[in-house]
Amino acid sequence: MPLDIDFVRRQFPAFQSAALQGQAFFENAGGSYTCKPVIDRLFRFYHDRKVQPYAPYEASQLGGAEMDEARARLAAMMGVERDELSFGPSTSANTFVLANAVRQWLRGKKAAIVVTNQDHEANSGVWRRLADEGIEVREWRIDPQTGHLNPAALAPLLEDGRVKLVCFPHCSNVVAEINPVAEICAMAHAAGAFTCVDGVSYAPHGFPDMAALGADVYLFSAYKTYGPHQGIMVIRRKFGETLPNQAHFFNGGALYKRFTPAGPDHAQVAACAGMADYIDALYTHHHGEAAHATPLARNNAVHALMRAHEEEVLQPLLDHLAARNDLRLIGPRQAAGRAPTVAVALDRPAEPVAAALAAHGIMAGGGDFYAVRPLEALGVDLSRGVLRLSFVHYTTAAEVQKLMGALDRVL
Ligand SMILES: Cc1ncc(COP(=O)(O)O)c(C=O)c1O
Numbered sequence: 425m426p427l428d429i430d431f432v433r434r435q436f437p438a439f440q441s442a443a444l445q446g447q448a449f450f451e452n453a454g455g456s457y458t459c460k461p462v463i464d465r466l467f468r469f470y471h472d473r474k475v476q477p478y479a480p481y482e483a484s485q486l487g488g489a490e491m492d493e494a495r496a497r498l499a500a501m502m503g504v505e506r507d508e509l510s511f512g513p514s515t516s517a518n519t520f521v522l523a524n525a526v527r528q529w530l531r532g533k534k535a536a537i538v539v540t541n542q543d544h545e546a547n548s549g550v551w552r553r554l555a556d557e558g559i560e561v562r563e564w565r566i567d568p569q570t571g572h573l574n575p576a577a578l579a580p581l582l583e584d585g586r587v588k589l590v591c592f593p594h595c596s597n598v599v600a601e602i603n604p605v606a607e608i609c610a611m612a613h614a615a616g617a618f619t620c621v622d623g624v625s626y627a628p629h630g631f632p633d634m635a636a637l638g639a640d641v642y643l644f645s646a647y648k649t650y651g652p653h654q655g656i657m658v659i660r661r662k663f664g665e666t667l668p669n670q671a672h673f674f675n676g677g678a679l680y681k682r683f684t685p686a687g688p689d690h691a692q693v694a695a696c697a698g699m700a701d702y703i704d705a706l707y708t709h710h711h712g713e714a715a716h717a718t719p720l721a722r723n724n725a726v727h728a729l730m731r732a733h734e735e736e737v738l739q740p741l742l743d744h745l746a747a748r749n750d751l752r753l754i755g756p757r758q759a760a761g762r763a764p765t766v767a768v769a770l771d772r773p774a775e776p777v778a779a780a781l782a783a784h785g786i787m788a789g790g791g792d793f794y795a796v797r798p799l800e801a802l803g804v805d806l807s808r809g810v811l812r813l814s815f816v817h818y819t820t821a822a823e824v825q826k827l828m829g830a831l832d833r834v835l
Contacts, residue, residue: 427733431709432818435459448823450788453597453765453814459650462698469691490694497700500719502634507679511693512655515624515643516546521683523550525667527557536560538581538590541797542573544597547622551591566801571599582615590619594626598767598795600755609638618663628816629763630727651699652692730817735759737821744828765814769804774811784830788813
């Protein structure tokens, strides 16, 4: 059964909102619409449970239980233990803290790390700054024409066995090619290195199956995965316990607190359980009663549904853009190998073009999207930036048709 798009859209109040009628949303890589269960839980928390959690009175107990539920259910969906998942203010804040832990771990060890020039700055700059500490930073570079990150080019960087950590994206927020995470993690592990995967651009298209990917750290941002403004970090126990505690000394024994120095946003953590509600609702609608399958199996089934729909809706847009000779389509031309995040370099600044699209009922953006390094490596003029057209599984073929029509009018 293909994805029931009408059912999907009924789960998002934005599609029923009068304020958004006539607007097709193509800046999902910046942040998605929020699903109803998340909004309902956020409202309930602020209404009925907004007290310090884990105290011995009912409102507090309910609030704490809902926060635990969010962590437990999201962890189960991805096939990890509940203490291997932690919440932070954002992915940028999560990598910042993690990099500080790695700094302490590798100080004075003649170690090296690998970073890419395909990453968003959140999984790049914090790691590069470890060079201040004498840690060698090796750059795994993309092909300047295609943006492709070739695993064969990683192999020589790992050869001498000094690399302790490889940081790379599941897919870039401008190149959008889906990197072979399992293969890269296997290469890193064989060379004695851990891996840190930025999944922010990929997770909106399907939450990860952590065992299948083999990553030691996987990061994504709930505000792009139909949830509230939180960063989510999965850190596998072996790596998490190797790194020094970054939280209060008495919290270091709890893995899910070790890399969260700040107090979490209780309401938003609790509301993240709504993302699991949404995945379960999609599973049940398409495959029947959710109780018959494990959370991971449900997640994988929903992931497959989302991707199949996205690929079908994306290919005509890629074909349409590839047929034009007045723009440069960045990343693969086949929908199967990429996320539906489509950046194009134009012969003029992108932002005014995005503004012109808005007049045609298309919400999109232009700029560098904090992907300064990949755009520079691709030779894109940063003063123009790229026009980015990004969508997810709730986007219809008709909306993509509307986008193509609008592009033809404004370009
Ligand atoms: C690929 C990628 N990584 C990391 C980030 C940073 O996420 P956050 O805003 O949660 O810090 C973004 C944000 O746009 C992103 O697109």
